[in-house]
Amino acid sequence: MAEILHLTDPADPRLDDFRGLTTADRRPDRPGGKGFVIAEGTVVVRRLLASAYPVRALLGVERRIGELADDLGDVDAPAYVTSAQTMADVVGFHLNRGVLAVADRAPRPAVDELLATARTLAVLEGVGDHENLGALFRNAAALGVDGVLLGDGCSDPLYRRSVRVSMGNVLRVPFTRLEPWPSGLDRLRASGFRVAALTPRADAVDLRELSAPGRVALLLGAEGPGLSDGALAAADTAVRIPMTPGVDSLNVATAGAVAFYELAGRSR
Amino acid sequence: MAEILHLTDPADPRLDDFRGLTTADRRPDRPGGKGFVIAEGTVVVRRLLASAYPVRALLGVERRIGELADDLGDVDAPAYVTSAQTMADVVGFHLNRGVLAVADRAPRPAVDELLATARTLAVLEGVGDHENLGALFRNAAALGVDGVLLGDGCSDPLYRRSVRVSMGNVLRVPFTRLEPWPSGLDRLRASGFRVAALTPRADAVDLRELSAPGRVALLLGAEGPGLSDGALAAADTAVRIPMTPGVDSLNVATAGAVAFYELAGRSR
Structure with a gap:
């Protein structure tokens, strides 16, 4: 079960995976592990949770994380709840969809x-x-x-x-x-x-x-x-x-x- | 045959149809005749020239207007040639496609x-x-x-x-x-x-x-x-x-x- 943590400080290092998303997005393949898989919005986050990609964390406003409650049962990663403003400060822009999940890449099938x-x-x-x-x-x-x-x-x-x-x-x-x-x-x-x-x-x-x-x-x-x-x-x-x-x-x-x-x- | 005119002053009133395109674009249906039909790029401009919409004018950089030379034979409207910078000053943003045409709306078919x-x-x-x-x-x-x-x-x-x-x-x-x-x-x-x-x-x-x-x-x-x-x-x-x-x-x-x-x- 995902641990749900309420965070208020945009500088919190636990939010680093989600930081400056537009920048990281421009270089998804650069070495060093920054090429995370990023899911936005409840529909896509659900699909990520159901996939084989190892989920690292979720970040969302209370309402959106709440909507995902049934999907978090088997998830071994934290779900960070923040205000929309804190989320925007971390991500670098206002995200309409209100929830994100980040996963590591996985080996491609042969x-x-x-x-x-x-x-x-x-x-x-x-x-x-x-x-x-x-x-x-x-x-x-x-x-x-x-x-x-x-x-x-x-x-x-x-x-x-x-x-x-x-x-x-x-x-x-x-x-x-x-x-x-x-x-x-x-x-x-x-x-x-x-x-x-x-x-x-x-x-x-x-x-x-x-x-x-x-x-x-x-x-x-x-x-x-x-x-x-x-x-x-x-x-x-x-x-x-x-x-x-x-x-x-x-x-x-x-x-x-x-x-x-x-x-x-x-x-x- | 369209008359080809080289213009250099972004404030030239003959360019008024093309002015502040992003603003006019937000209100294409407002009364007063601002709801022009706007075509961007040679492919779409060609299609406008071939349509029943009454073309008012073209605006483009020399190269693009040149590409349209064969299509301008029957066009009874001026083609304004400017630099890319003048064009950007008029339109309000840099237009990659390099050519625009403006037409009046026409009555819809019954x-x-x-x-x-x-x-x-x-x-x-x-x-x-x-x-x-x-x-x-x-x-x-x-x-x-x-x-x-x-x-x-x-x-x-x-x-x-x-x-x-x-x-x-x-x-x-x-x-x-x-x-x-x-x-x-x-x-x-x-x-x-x-x-x-x-x-x-x-x-x-x-x-x-x-x-x-x-x-x-x-x-x-x-x-x-x-x-x-x-x-x-x-x-x-x-x-x-x-x-x-x-x-x-x-x-x-x-x-x-x-x-x-x-x-x-x-x-x-």
């Missing part, structure tokens, strides 16, 4: 572990935008994707903004790096996955015509540049979402959602 | 006009978030929606941020208000539309099972509260996107994209 159990995978290349990345995880979680593999050029799914935009689903959908890129895609094929690249190219097959009753890895590239030639060449097939002529392509997370939906409808 | 020709319509209720609204128009344009009807509680699609997020597609997909709400939905039915409400409710029909070979109006509500009881009751049928249990619903624009995609795949 690629083989994901390949062993997944039926549908999303494989991302060049998705550097934190909001798009978070939205992709949200859509993946909702629409039956079992795991995410990160190719070259992707940002960190555990970056604070990605965690928030994903509604905490980066903490739920397993992910890991796929290396080397793009030749690592061969491992998917060897595990029985059909690798389908999503592209707006006119010579790609209509997504609806994709005949893939088995395991599928859907390859998605960044909005704008799209997939690299190497990634396209490494795929088994290229599929496209039929679109009105003259309209720019969809946002990558939206295109992902449409494709995940289509794949989820395949007969099992 | 509901009957939209109903006469559309096969697929999106009908929105309570979509007050400007980014979601813009994204819905982008997705509608890409995925074959012929028009958008705005029920109660929607924000203004011509708000600057919505124009931008839509990639200018609010200037391309016709839209108008549907009043009174929700009883105005009866007019759709009278025109031969099947009104399908998209909802996460468990008793709704799987979107894939929607048998609707003819005209369909897809009713979408705000994320969070969803559709009002009145709107749900006024629909002919309720459909849902099958989702992983325990995952929150999709973003409204994403859910719209999935449903538009499904509807676009119906046999004609």
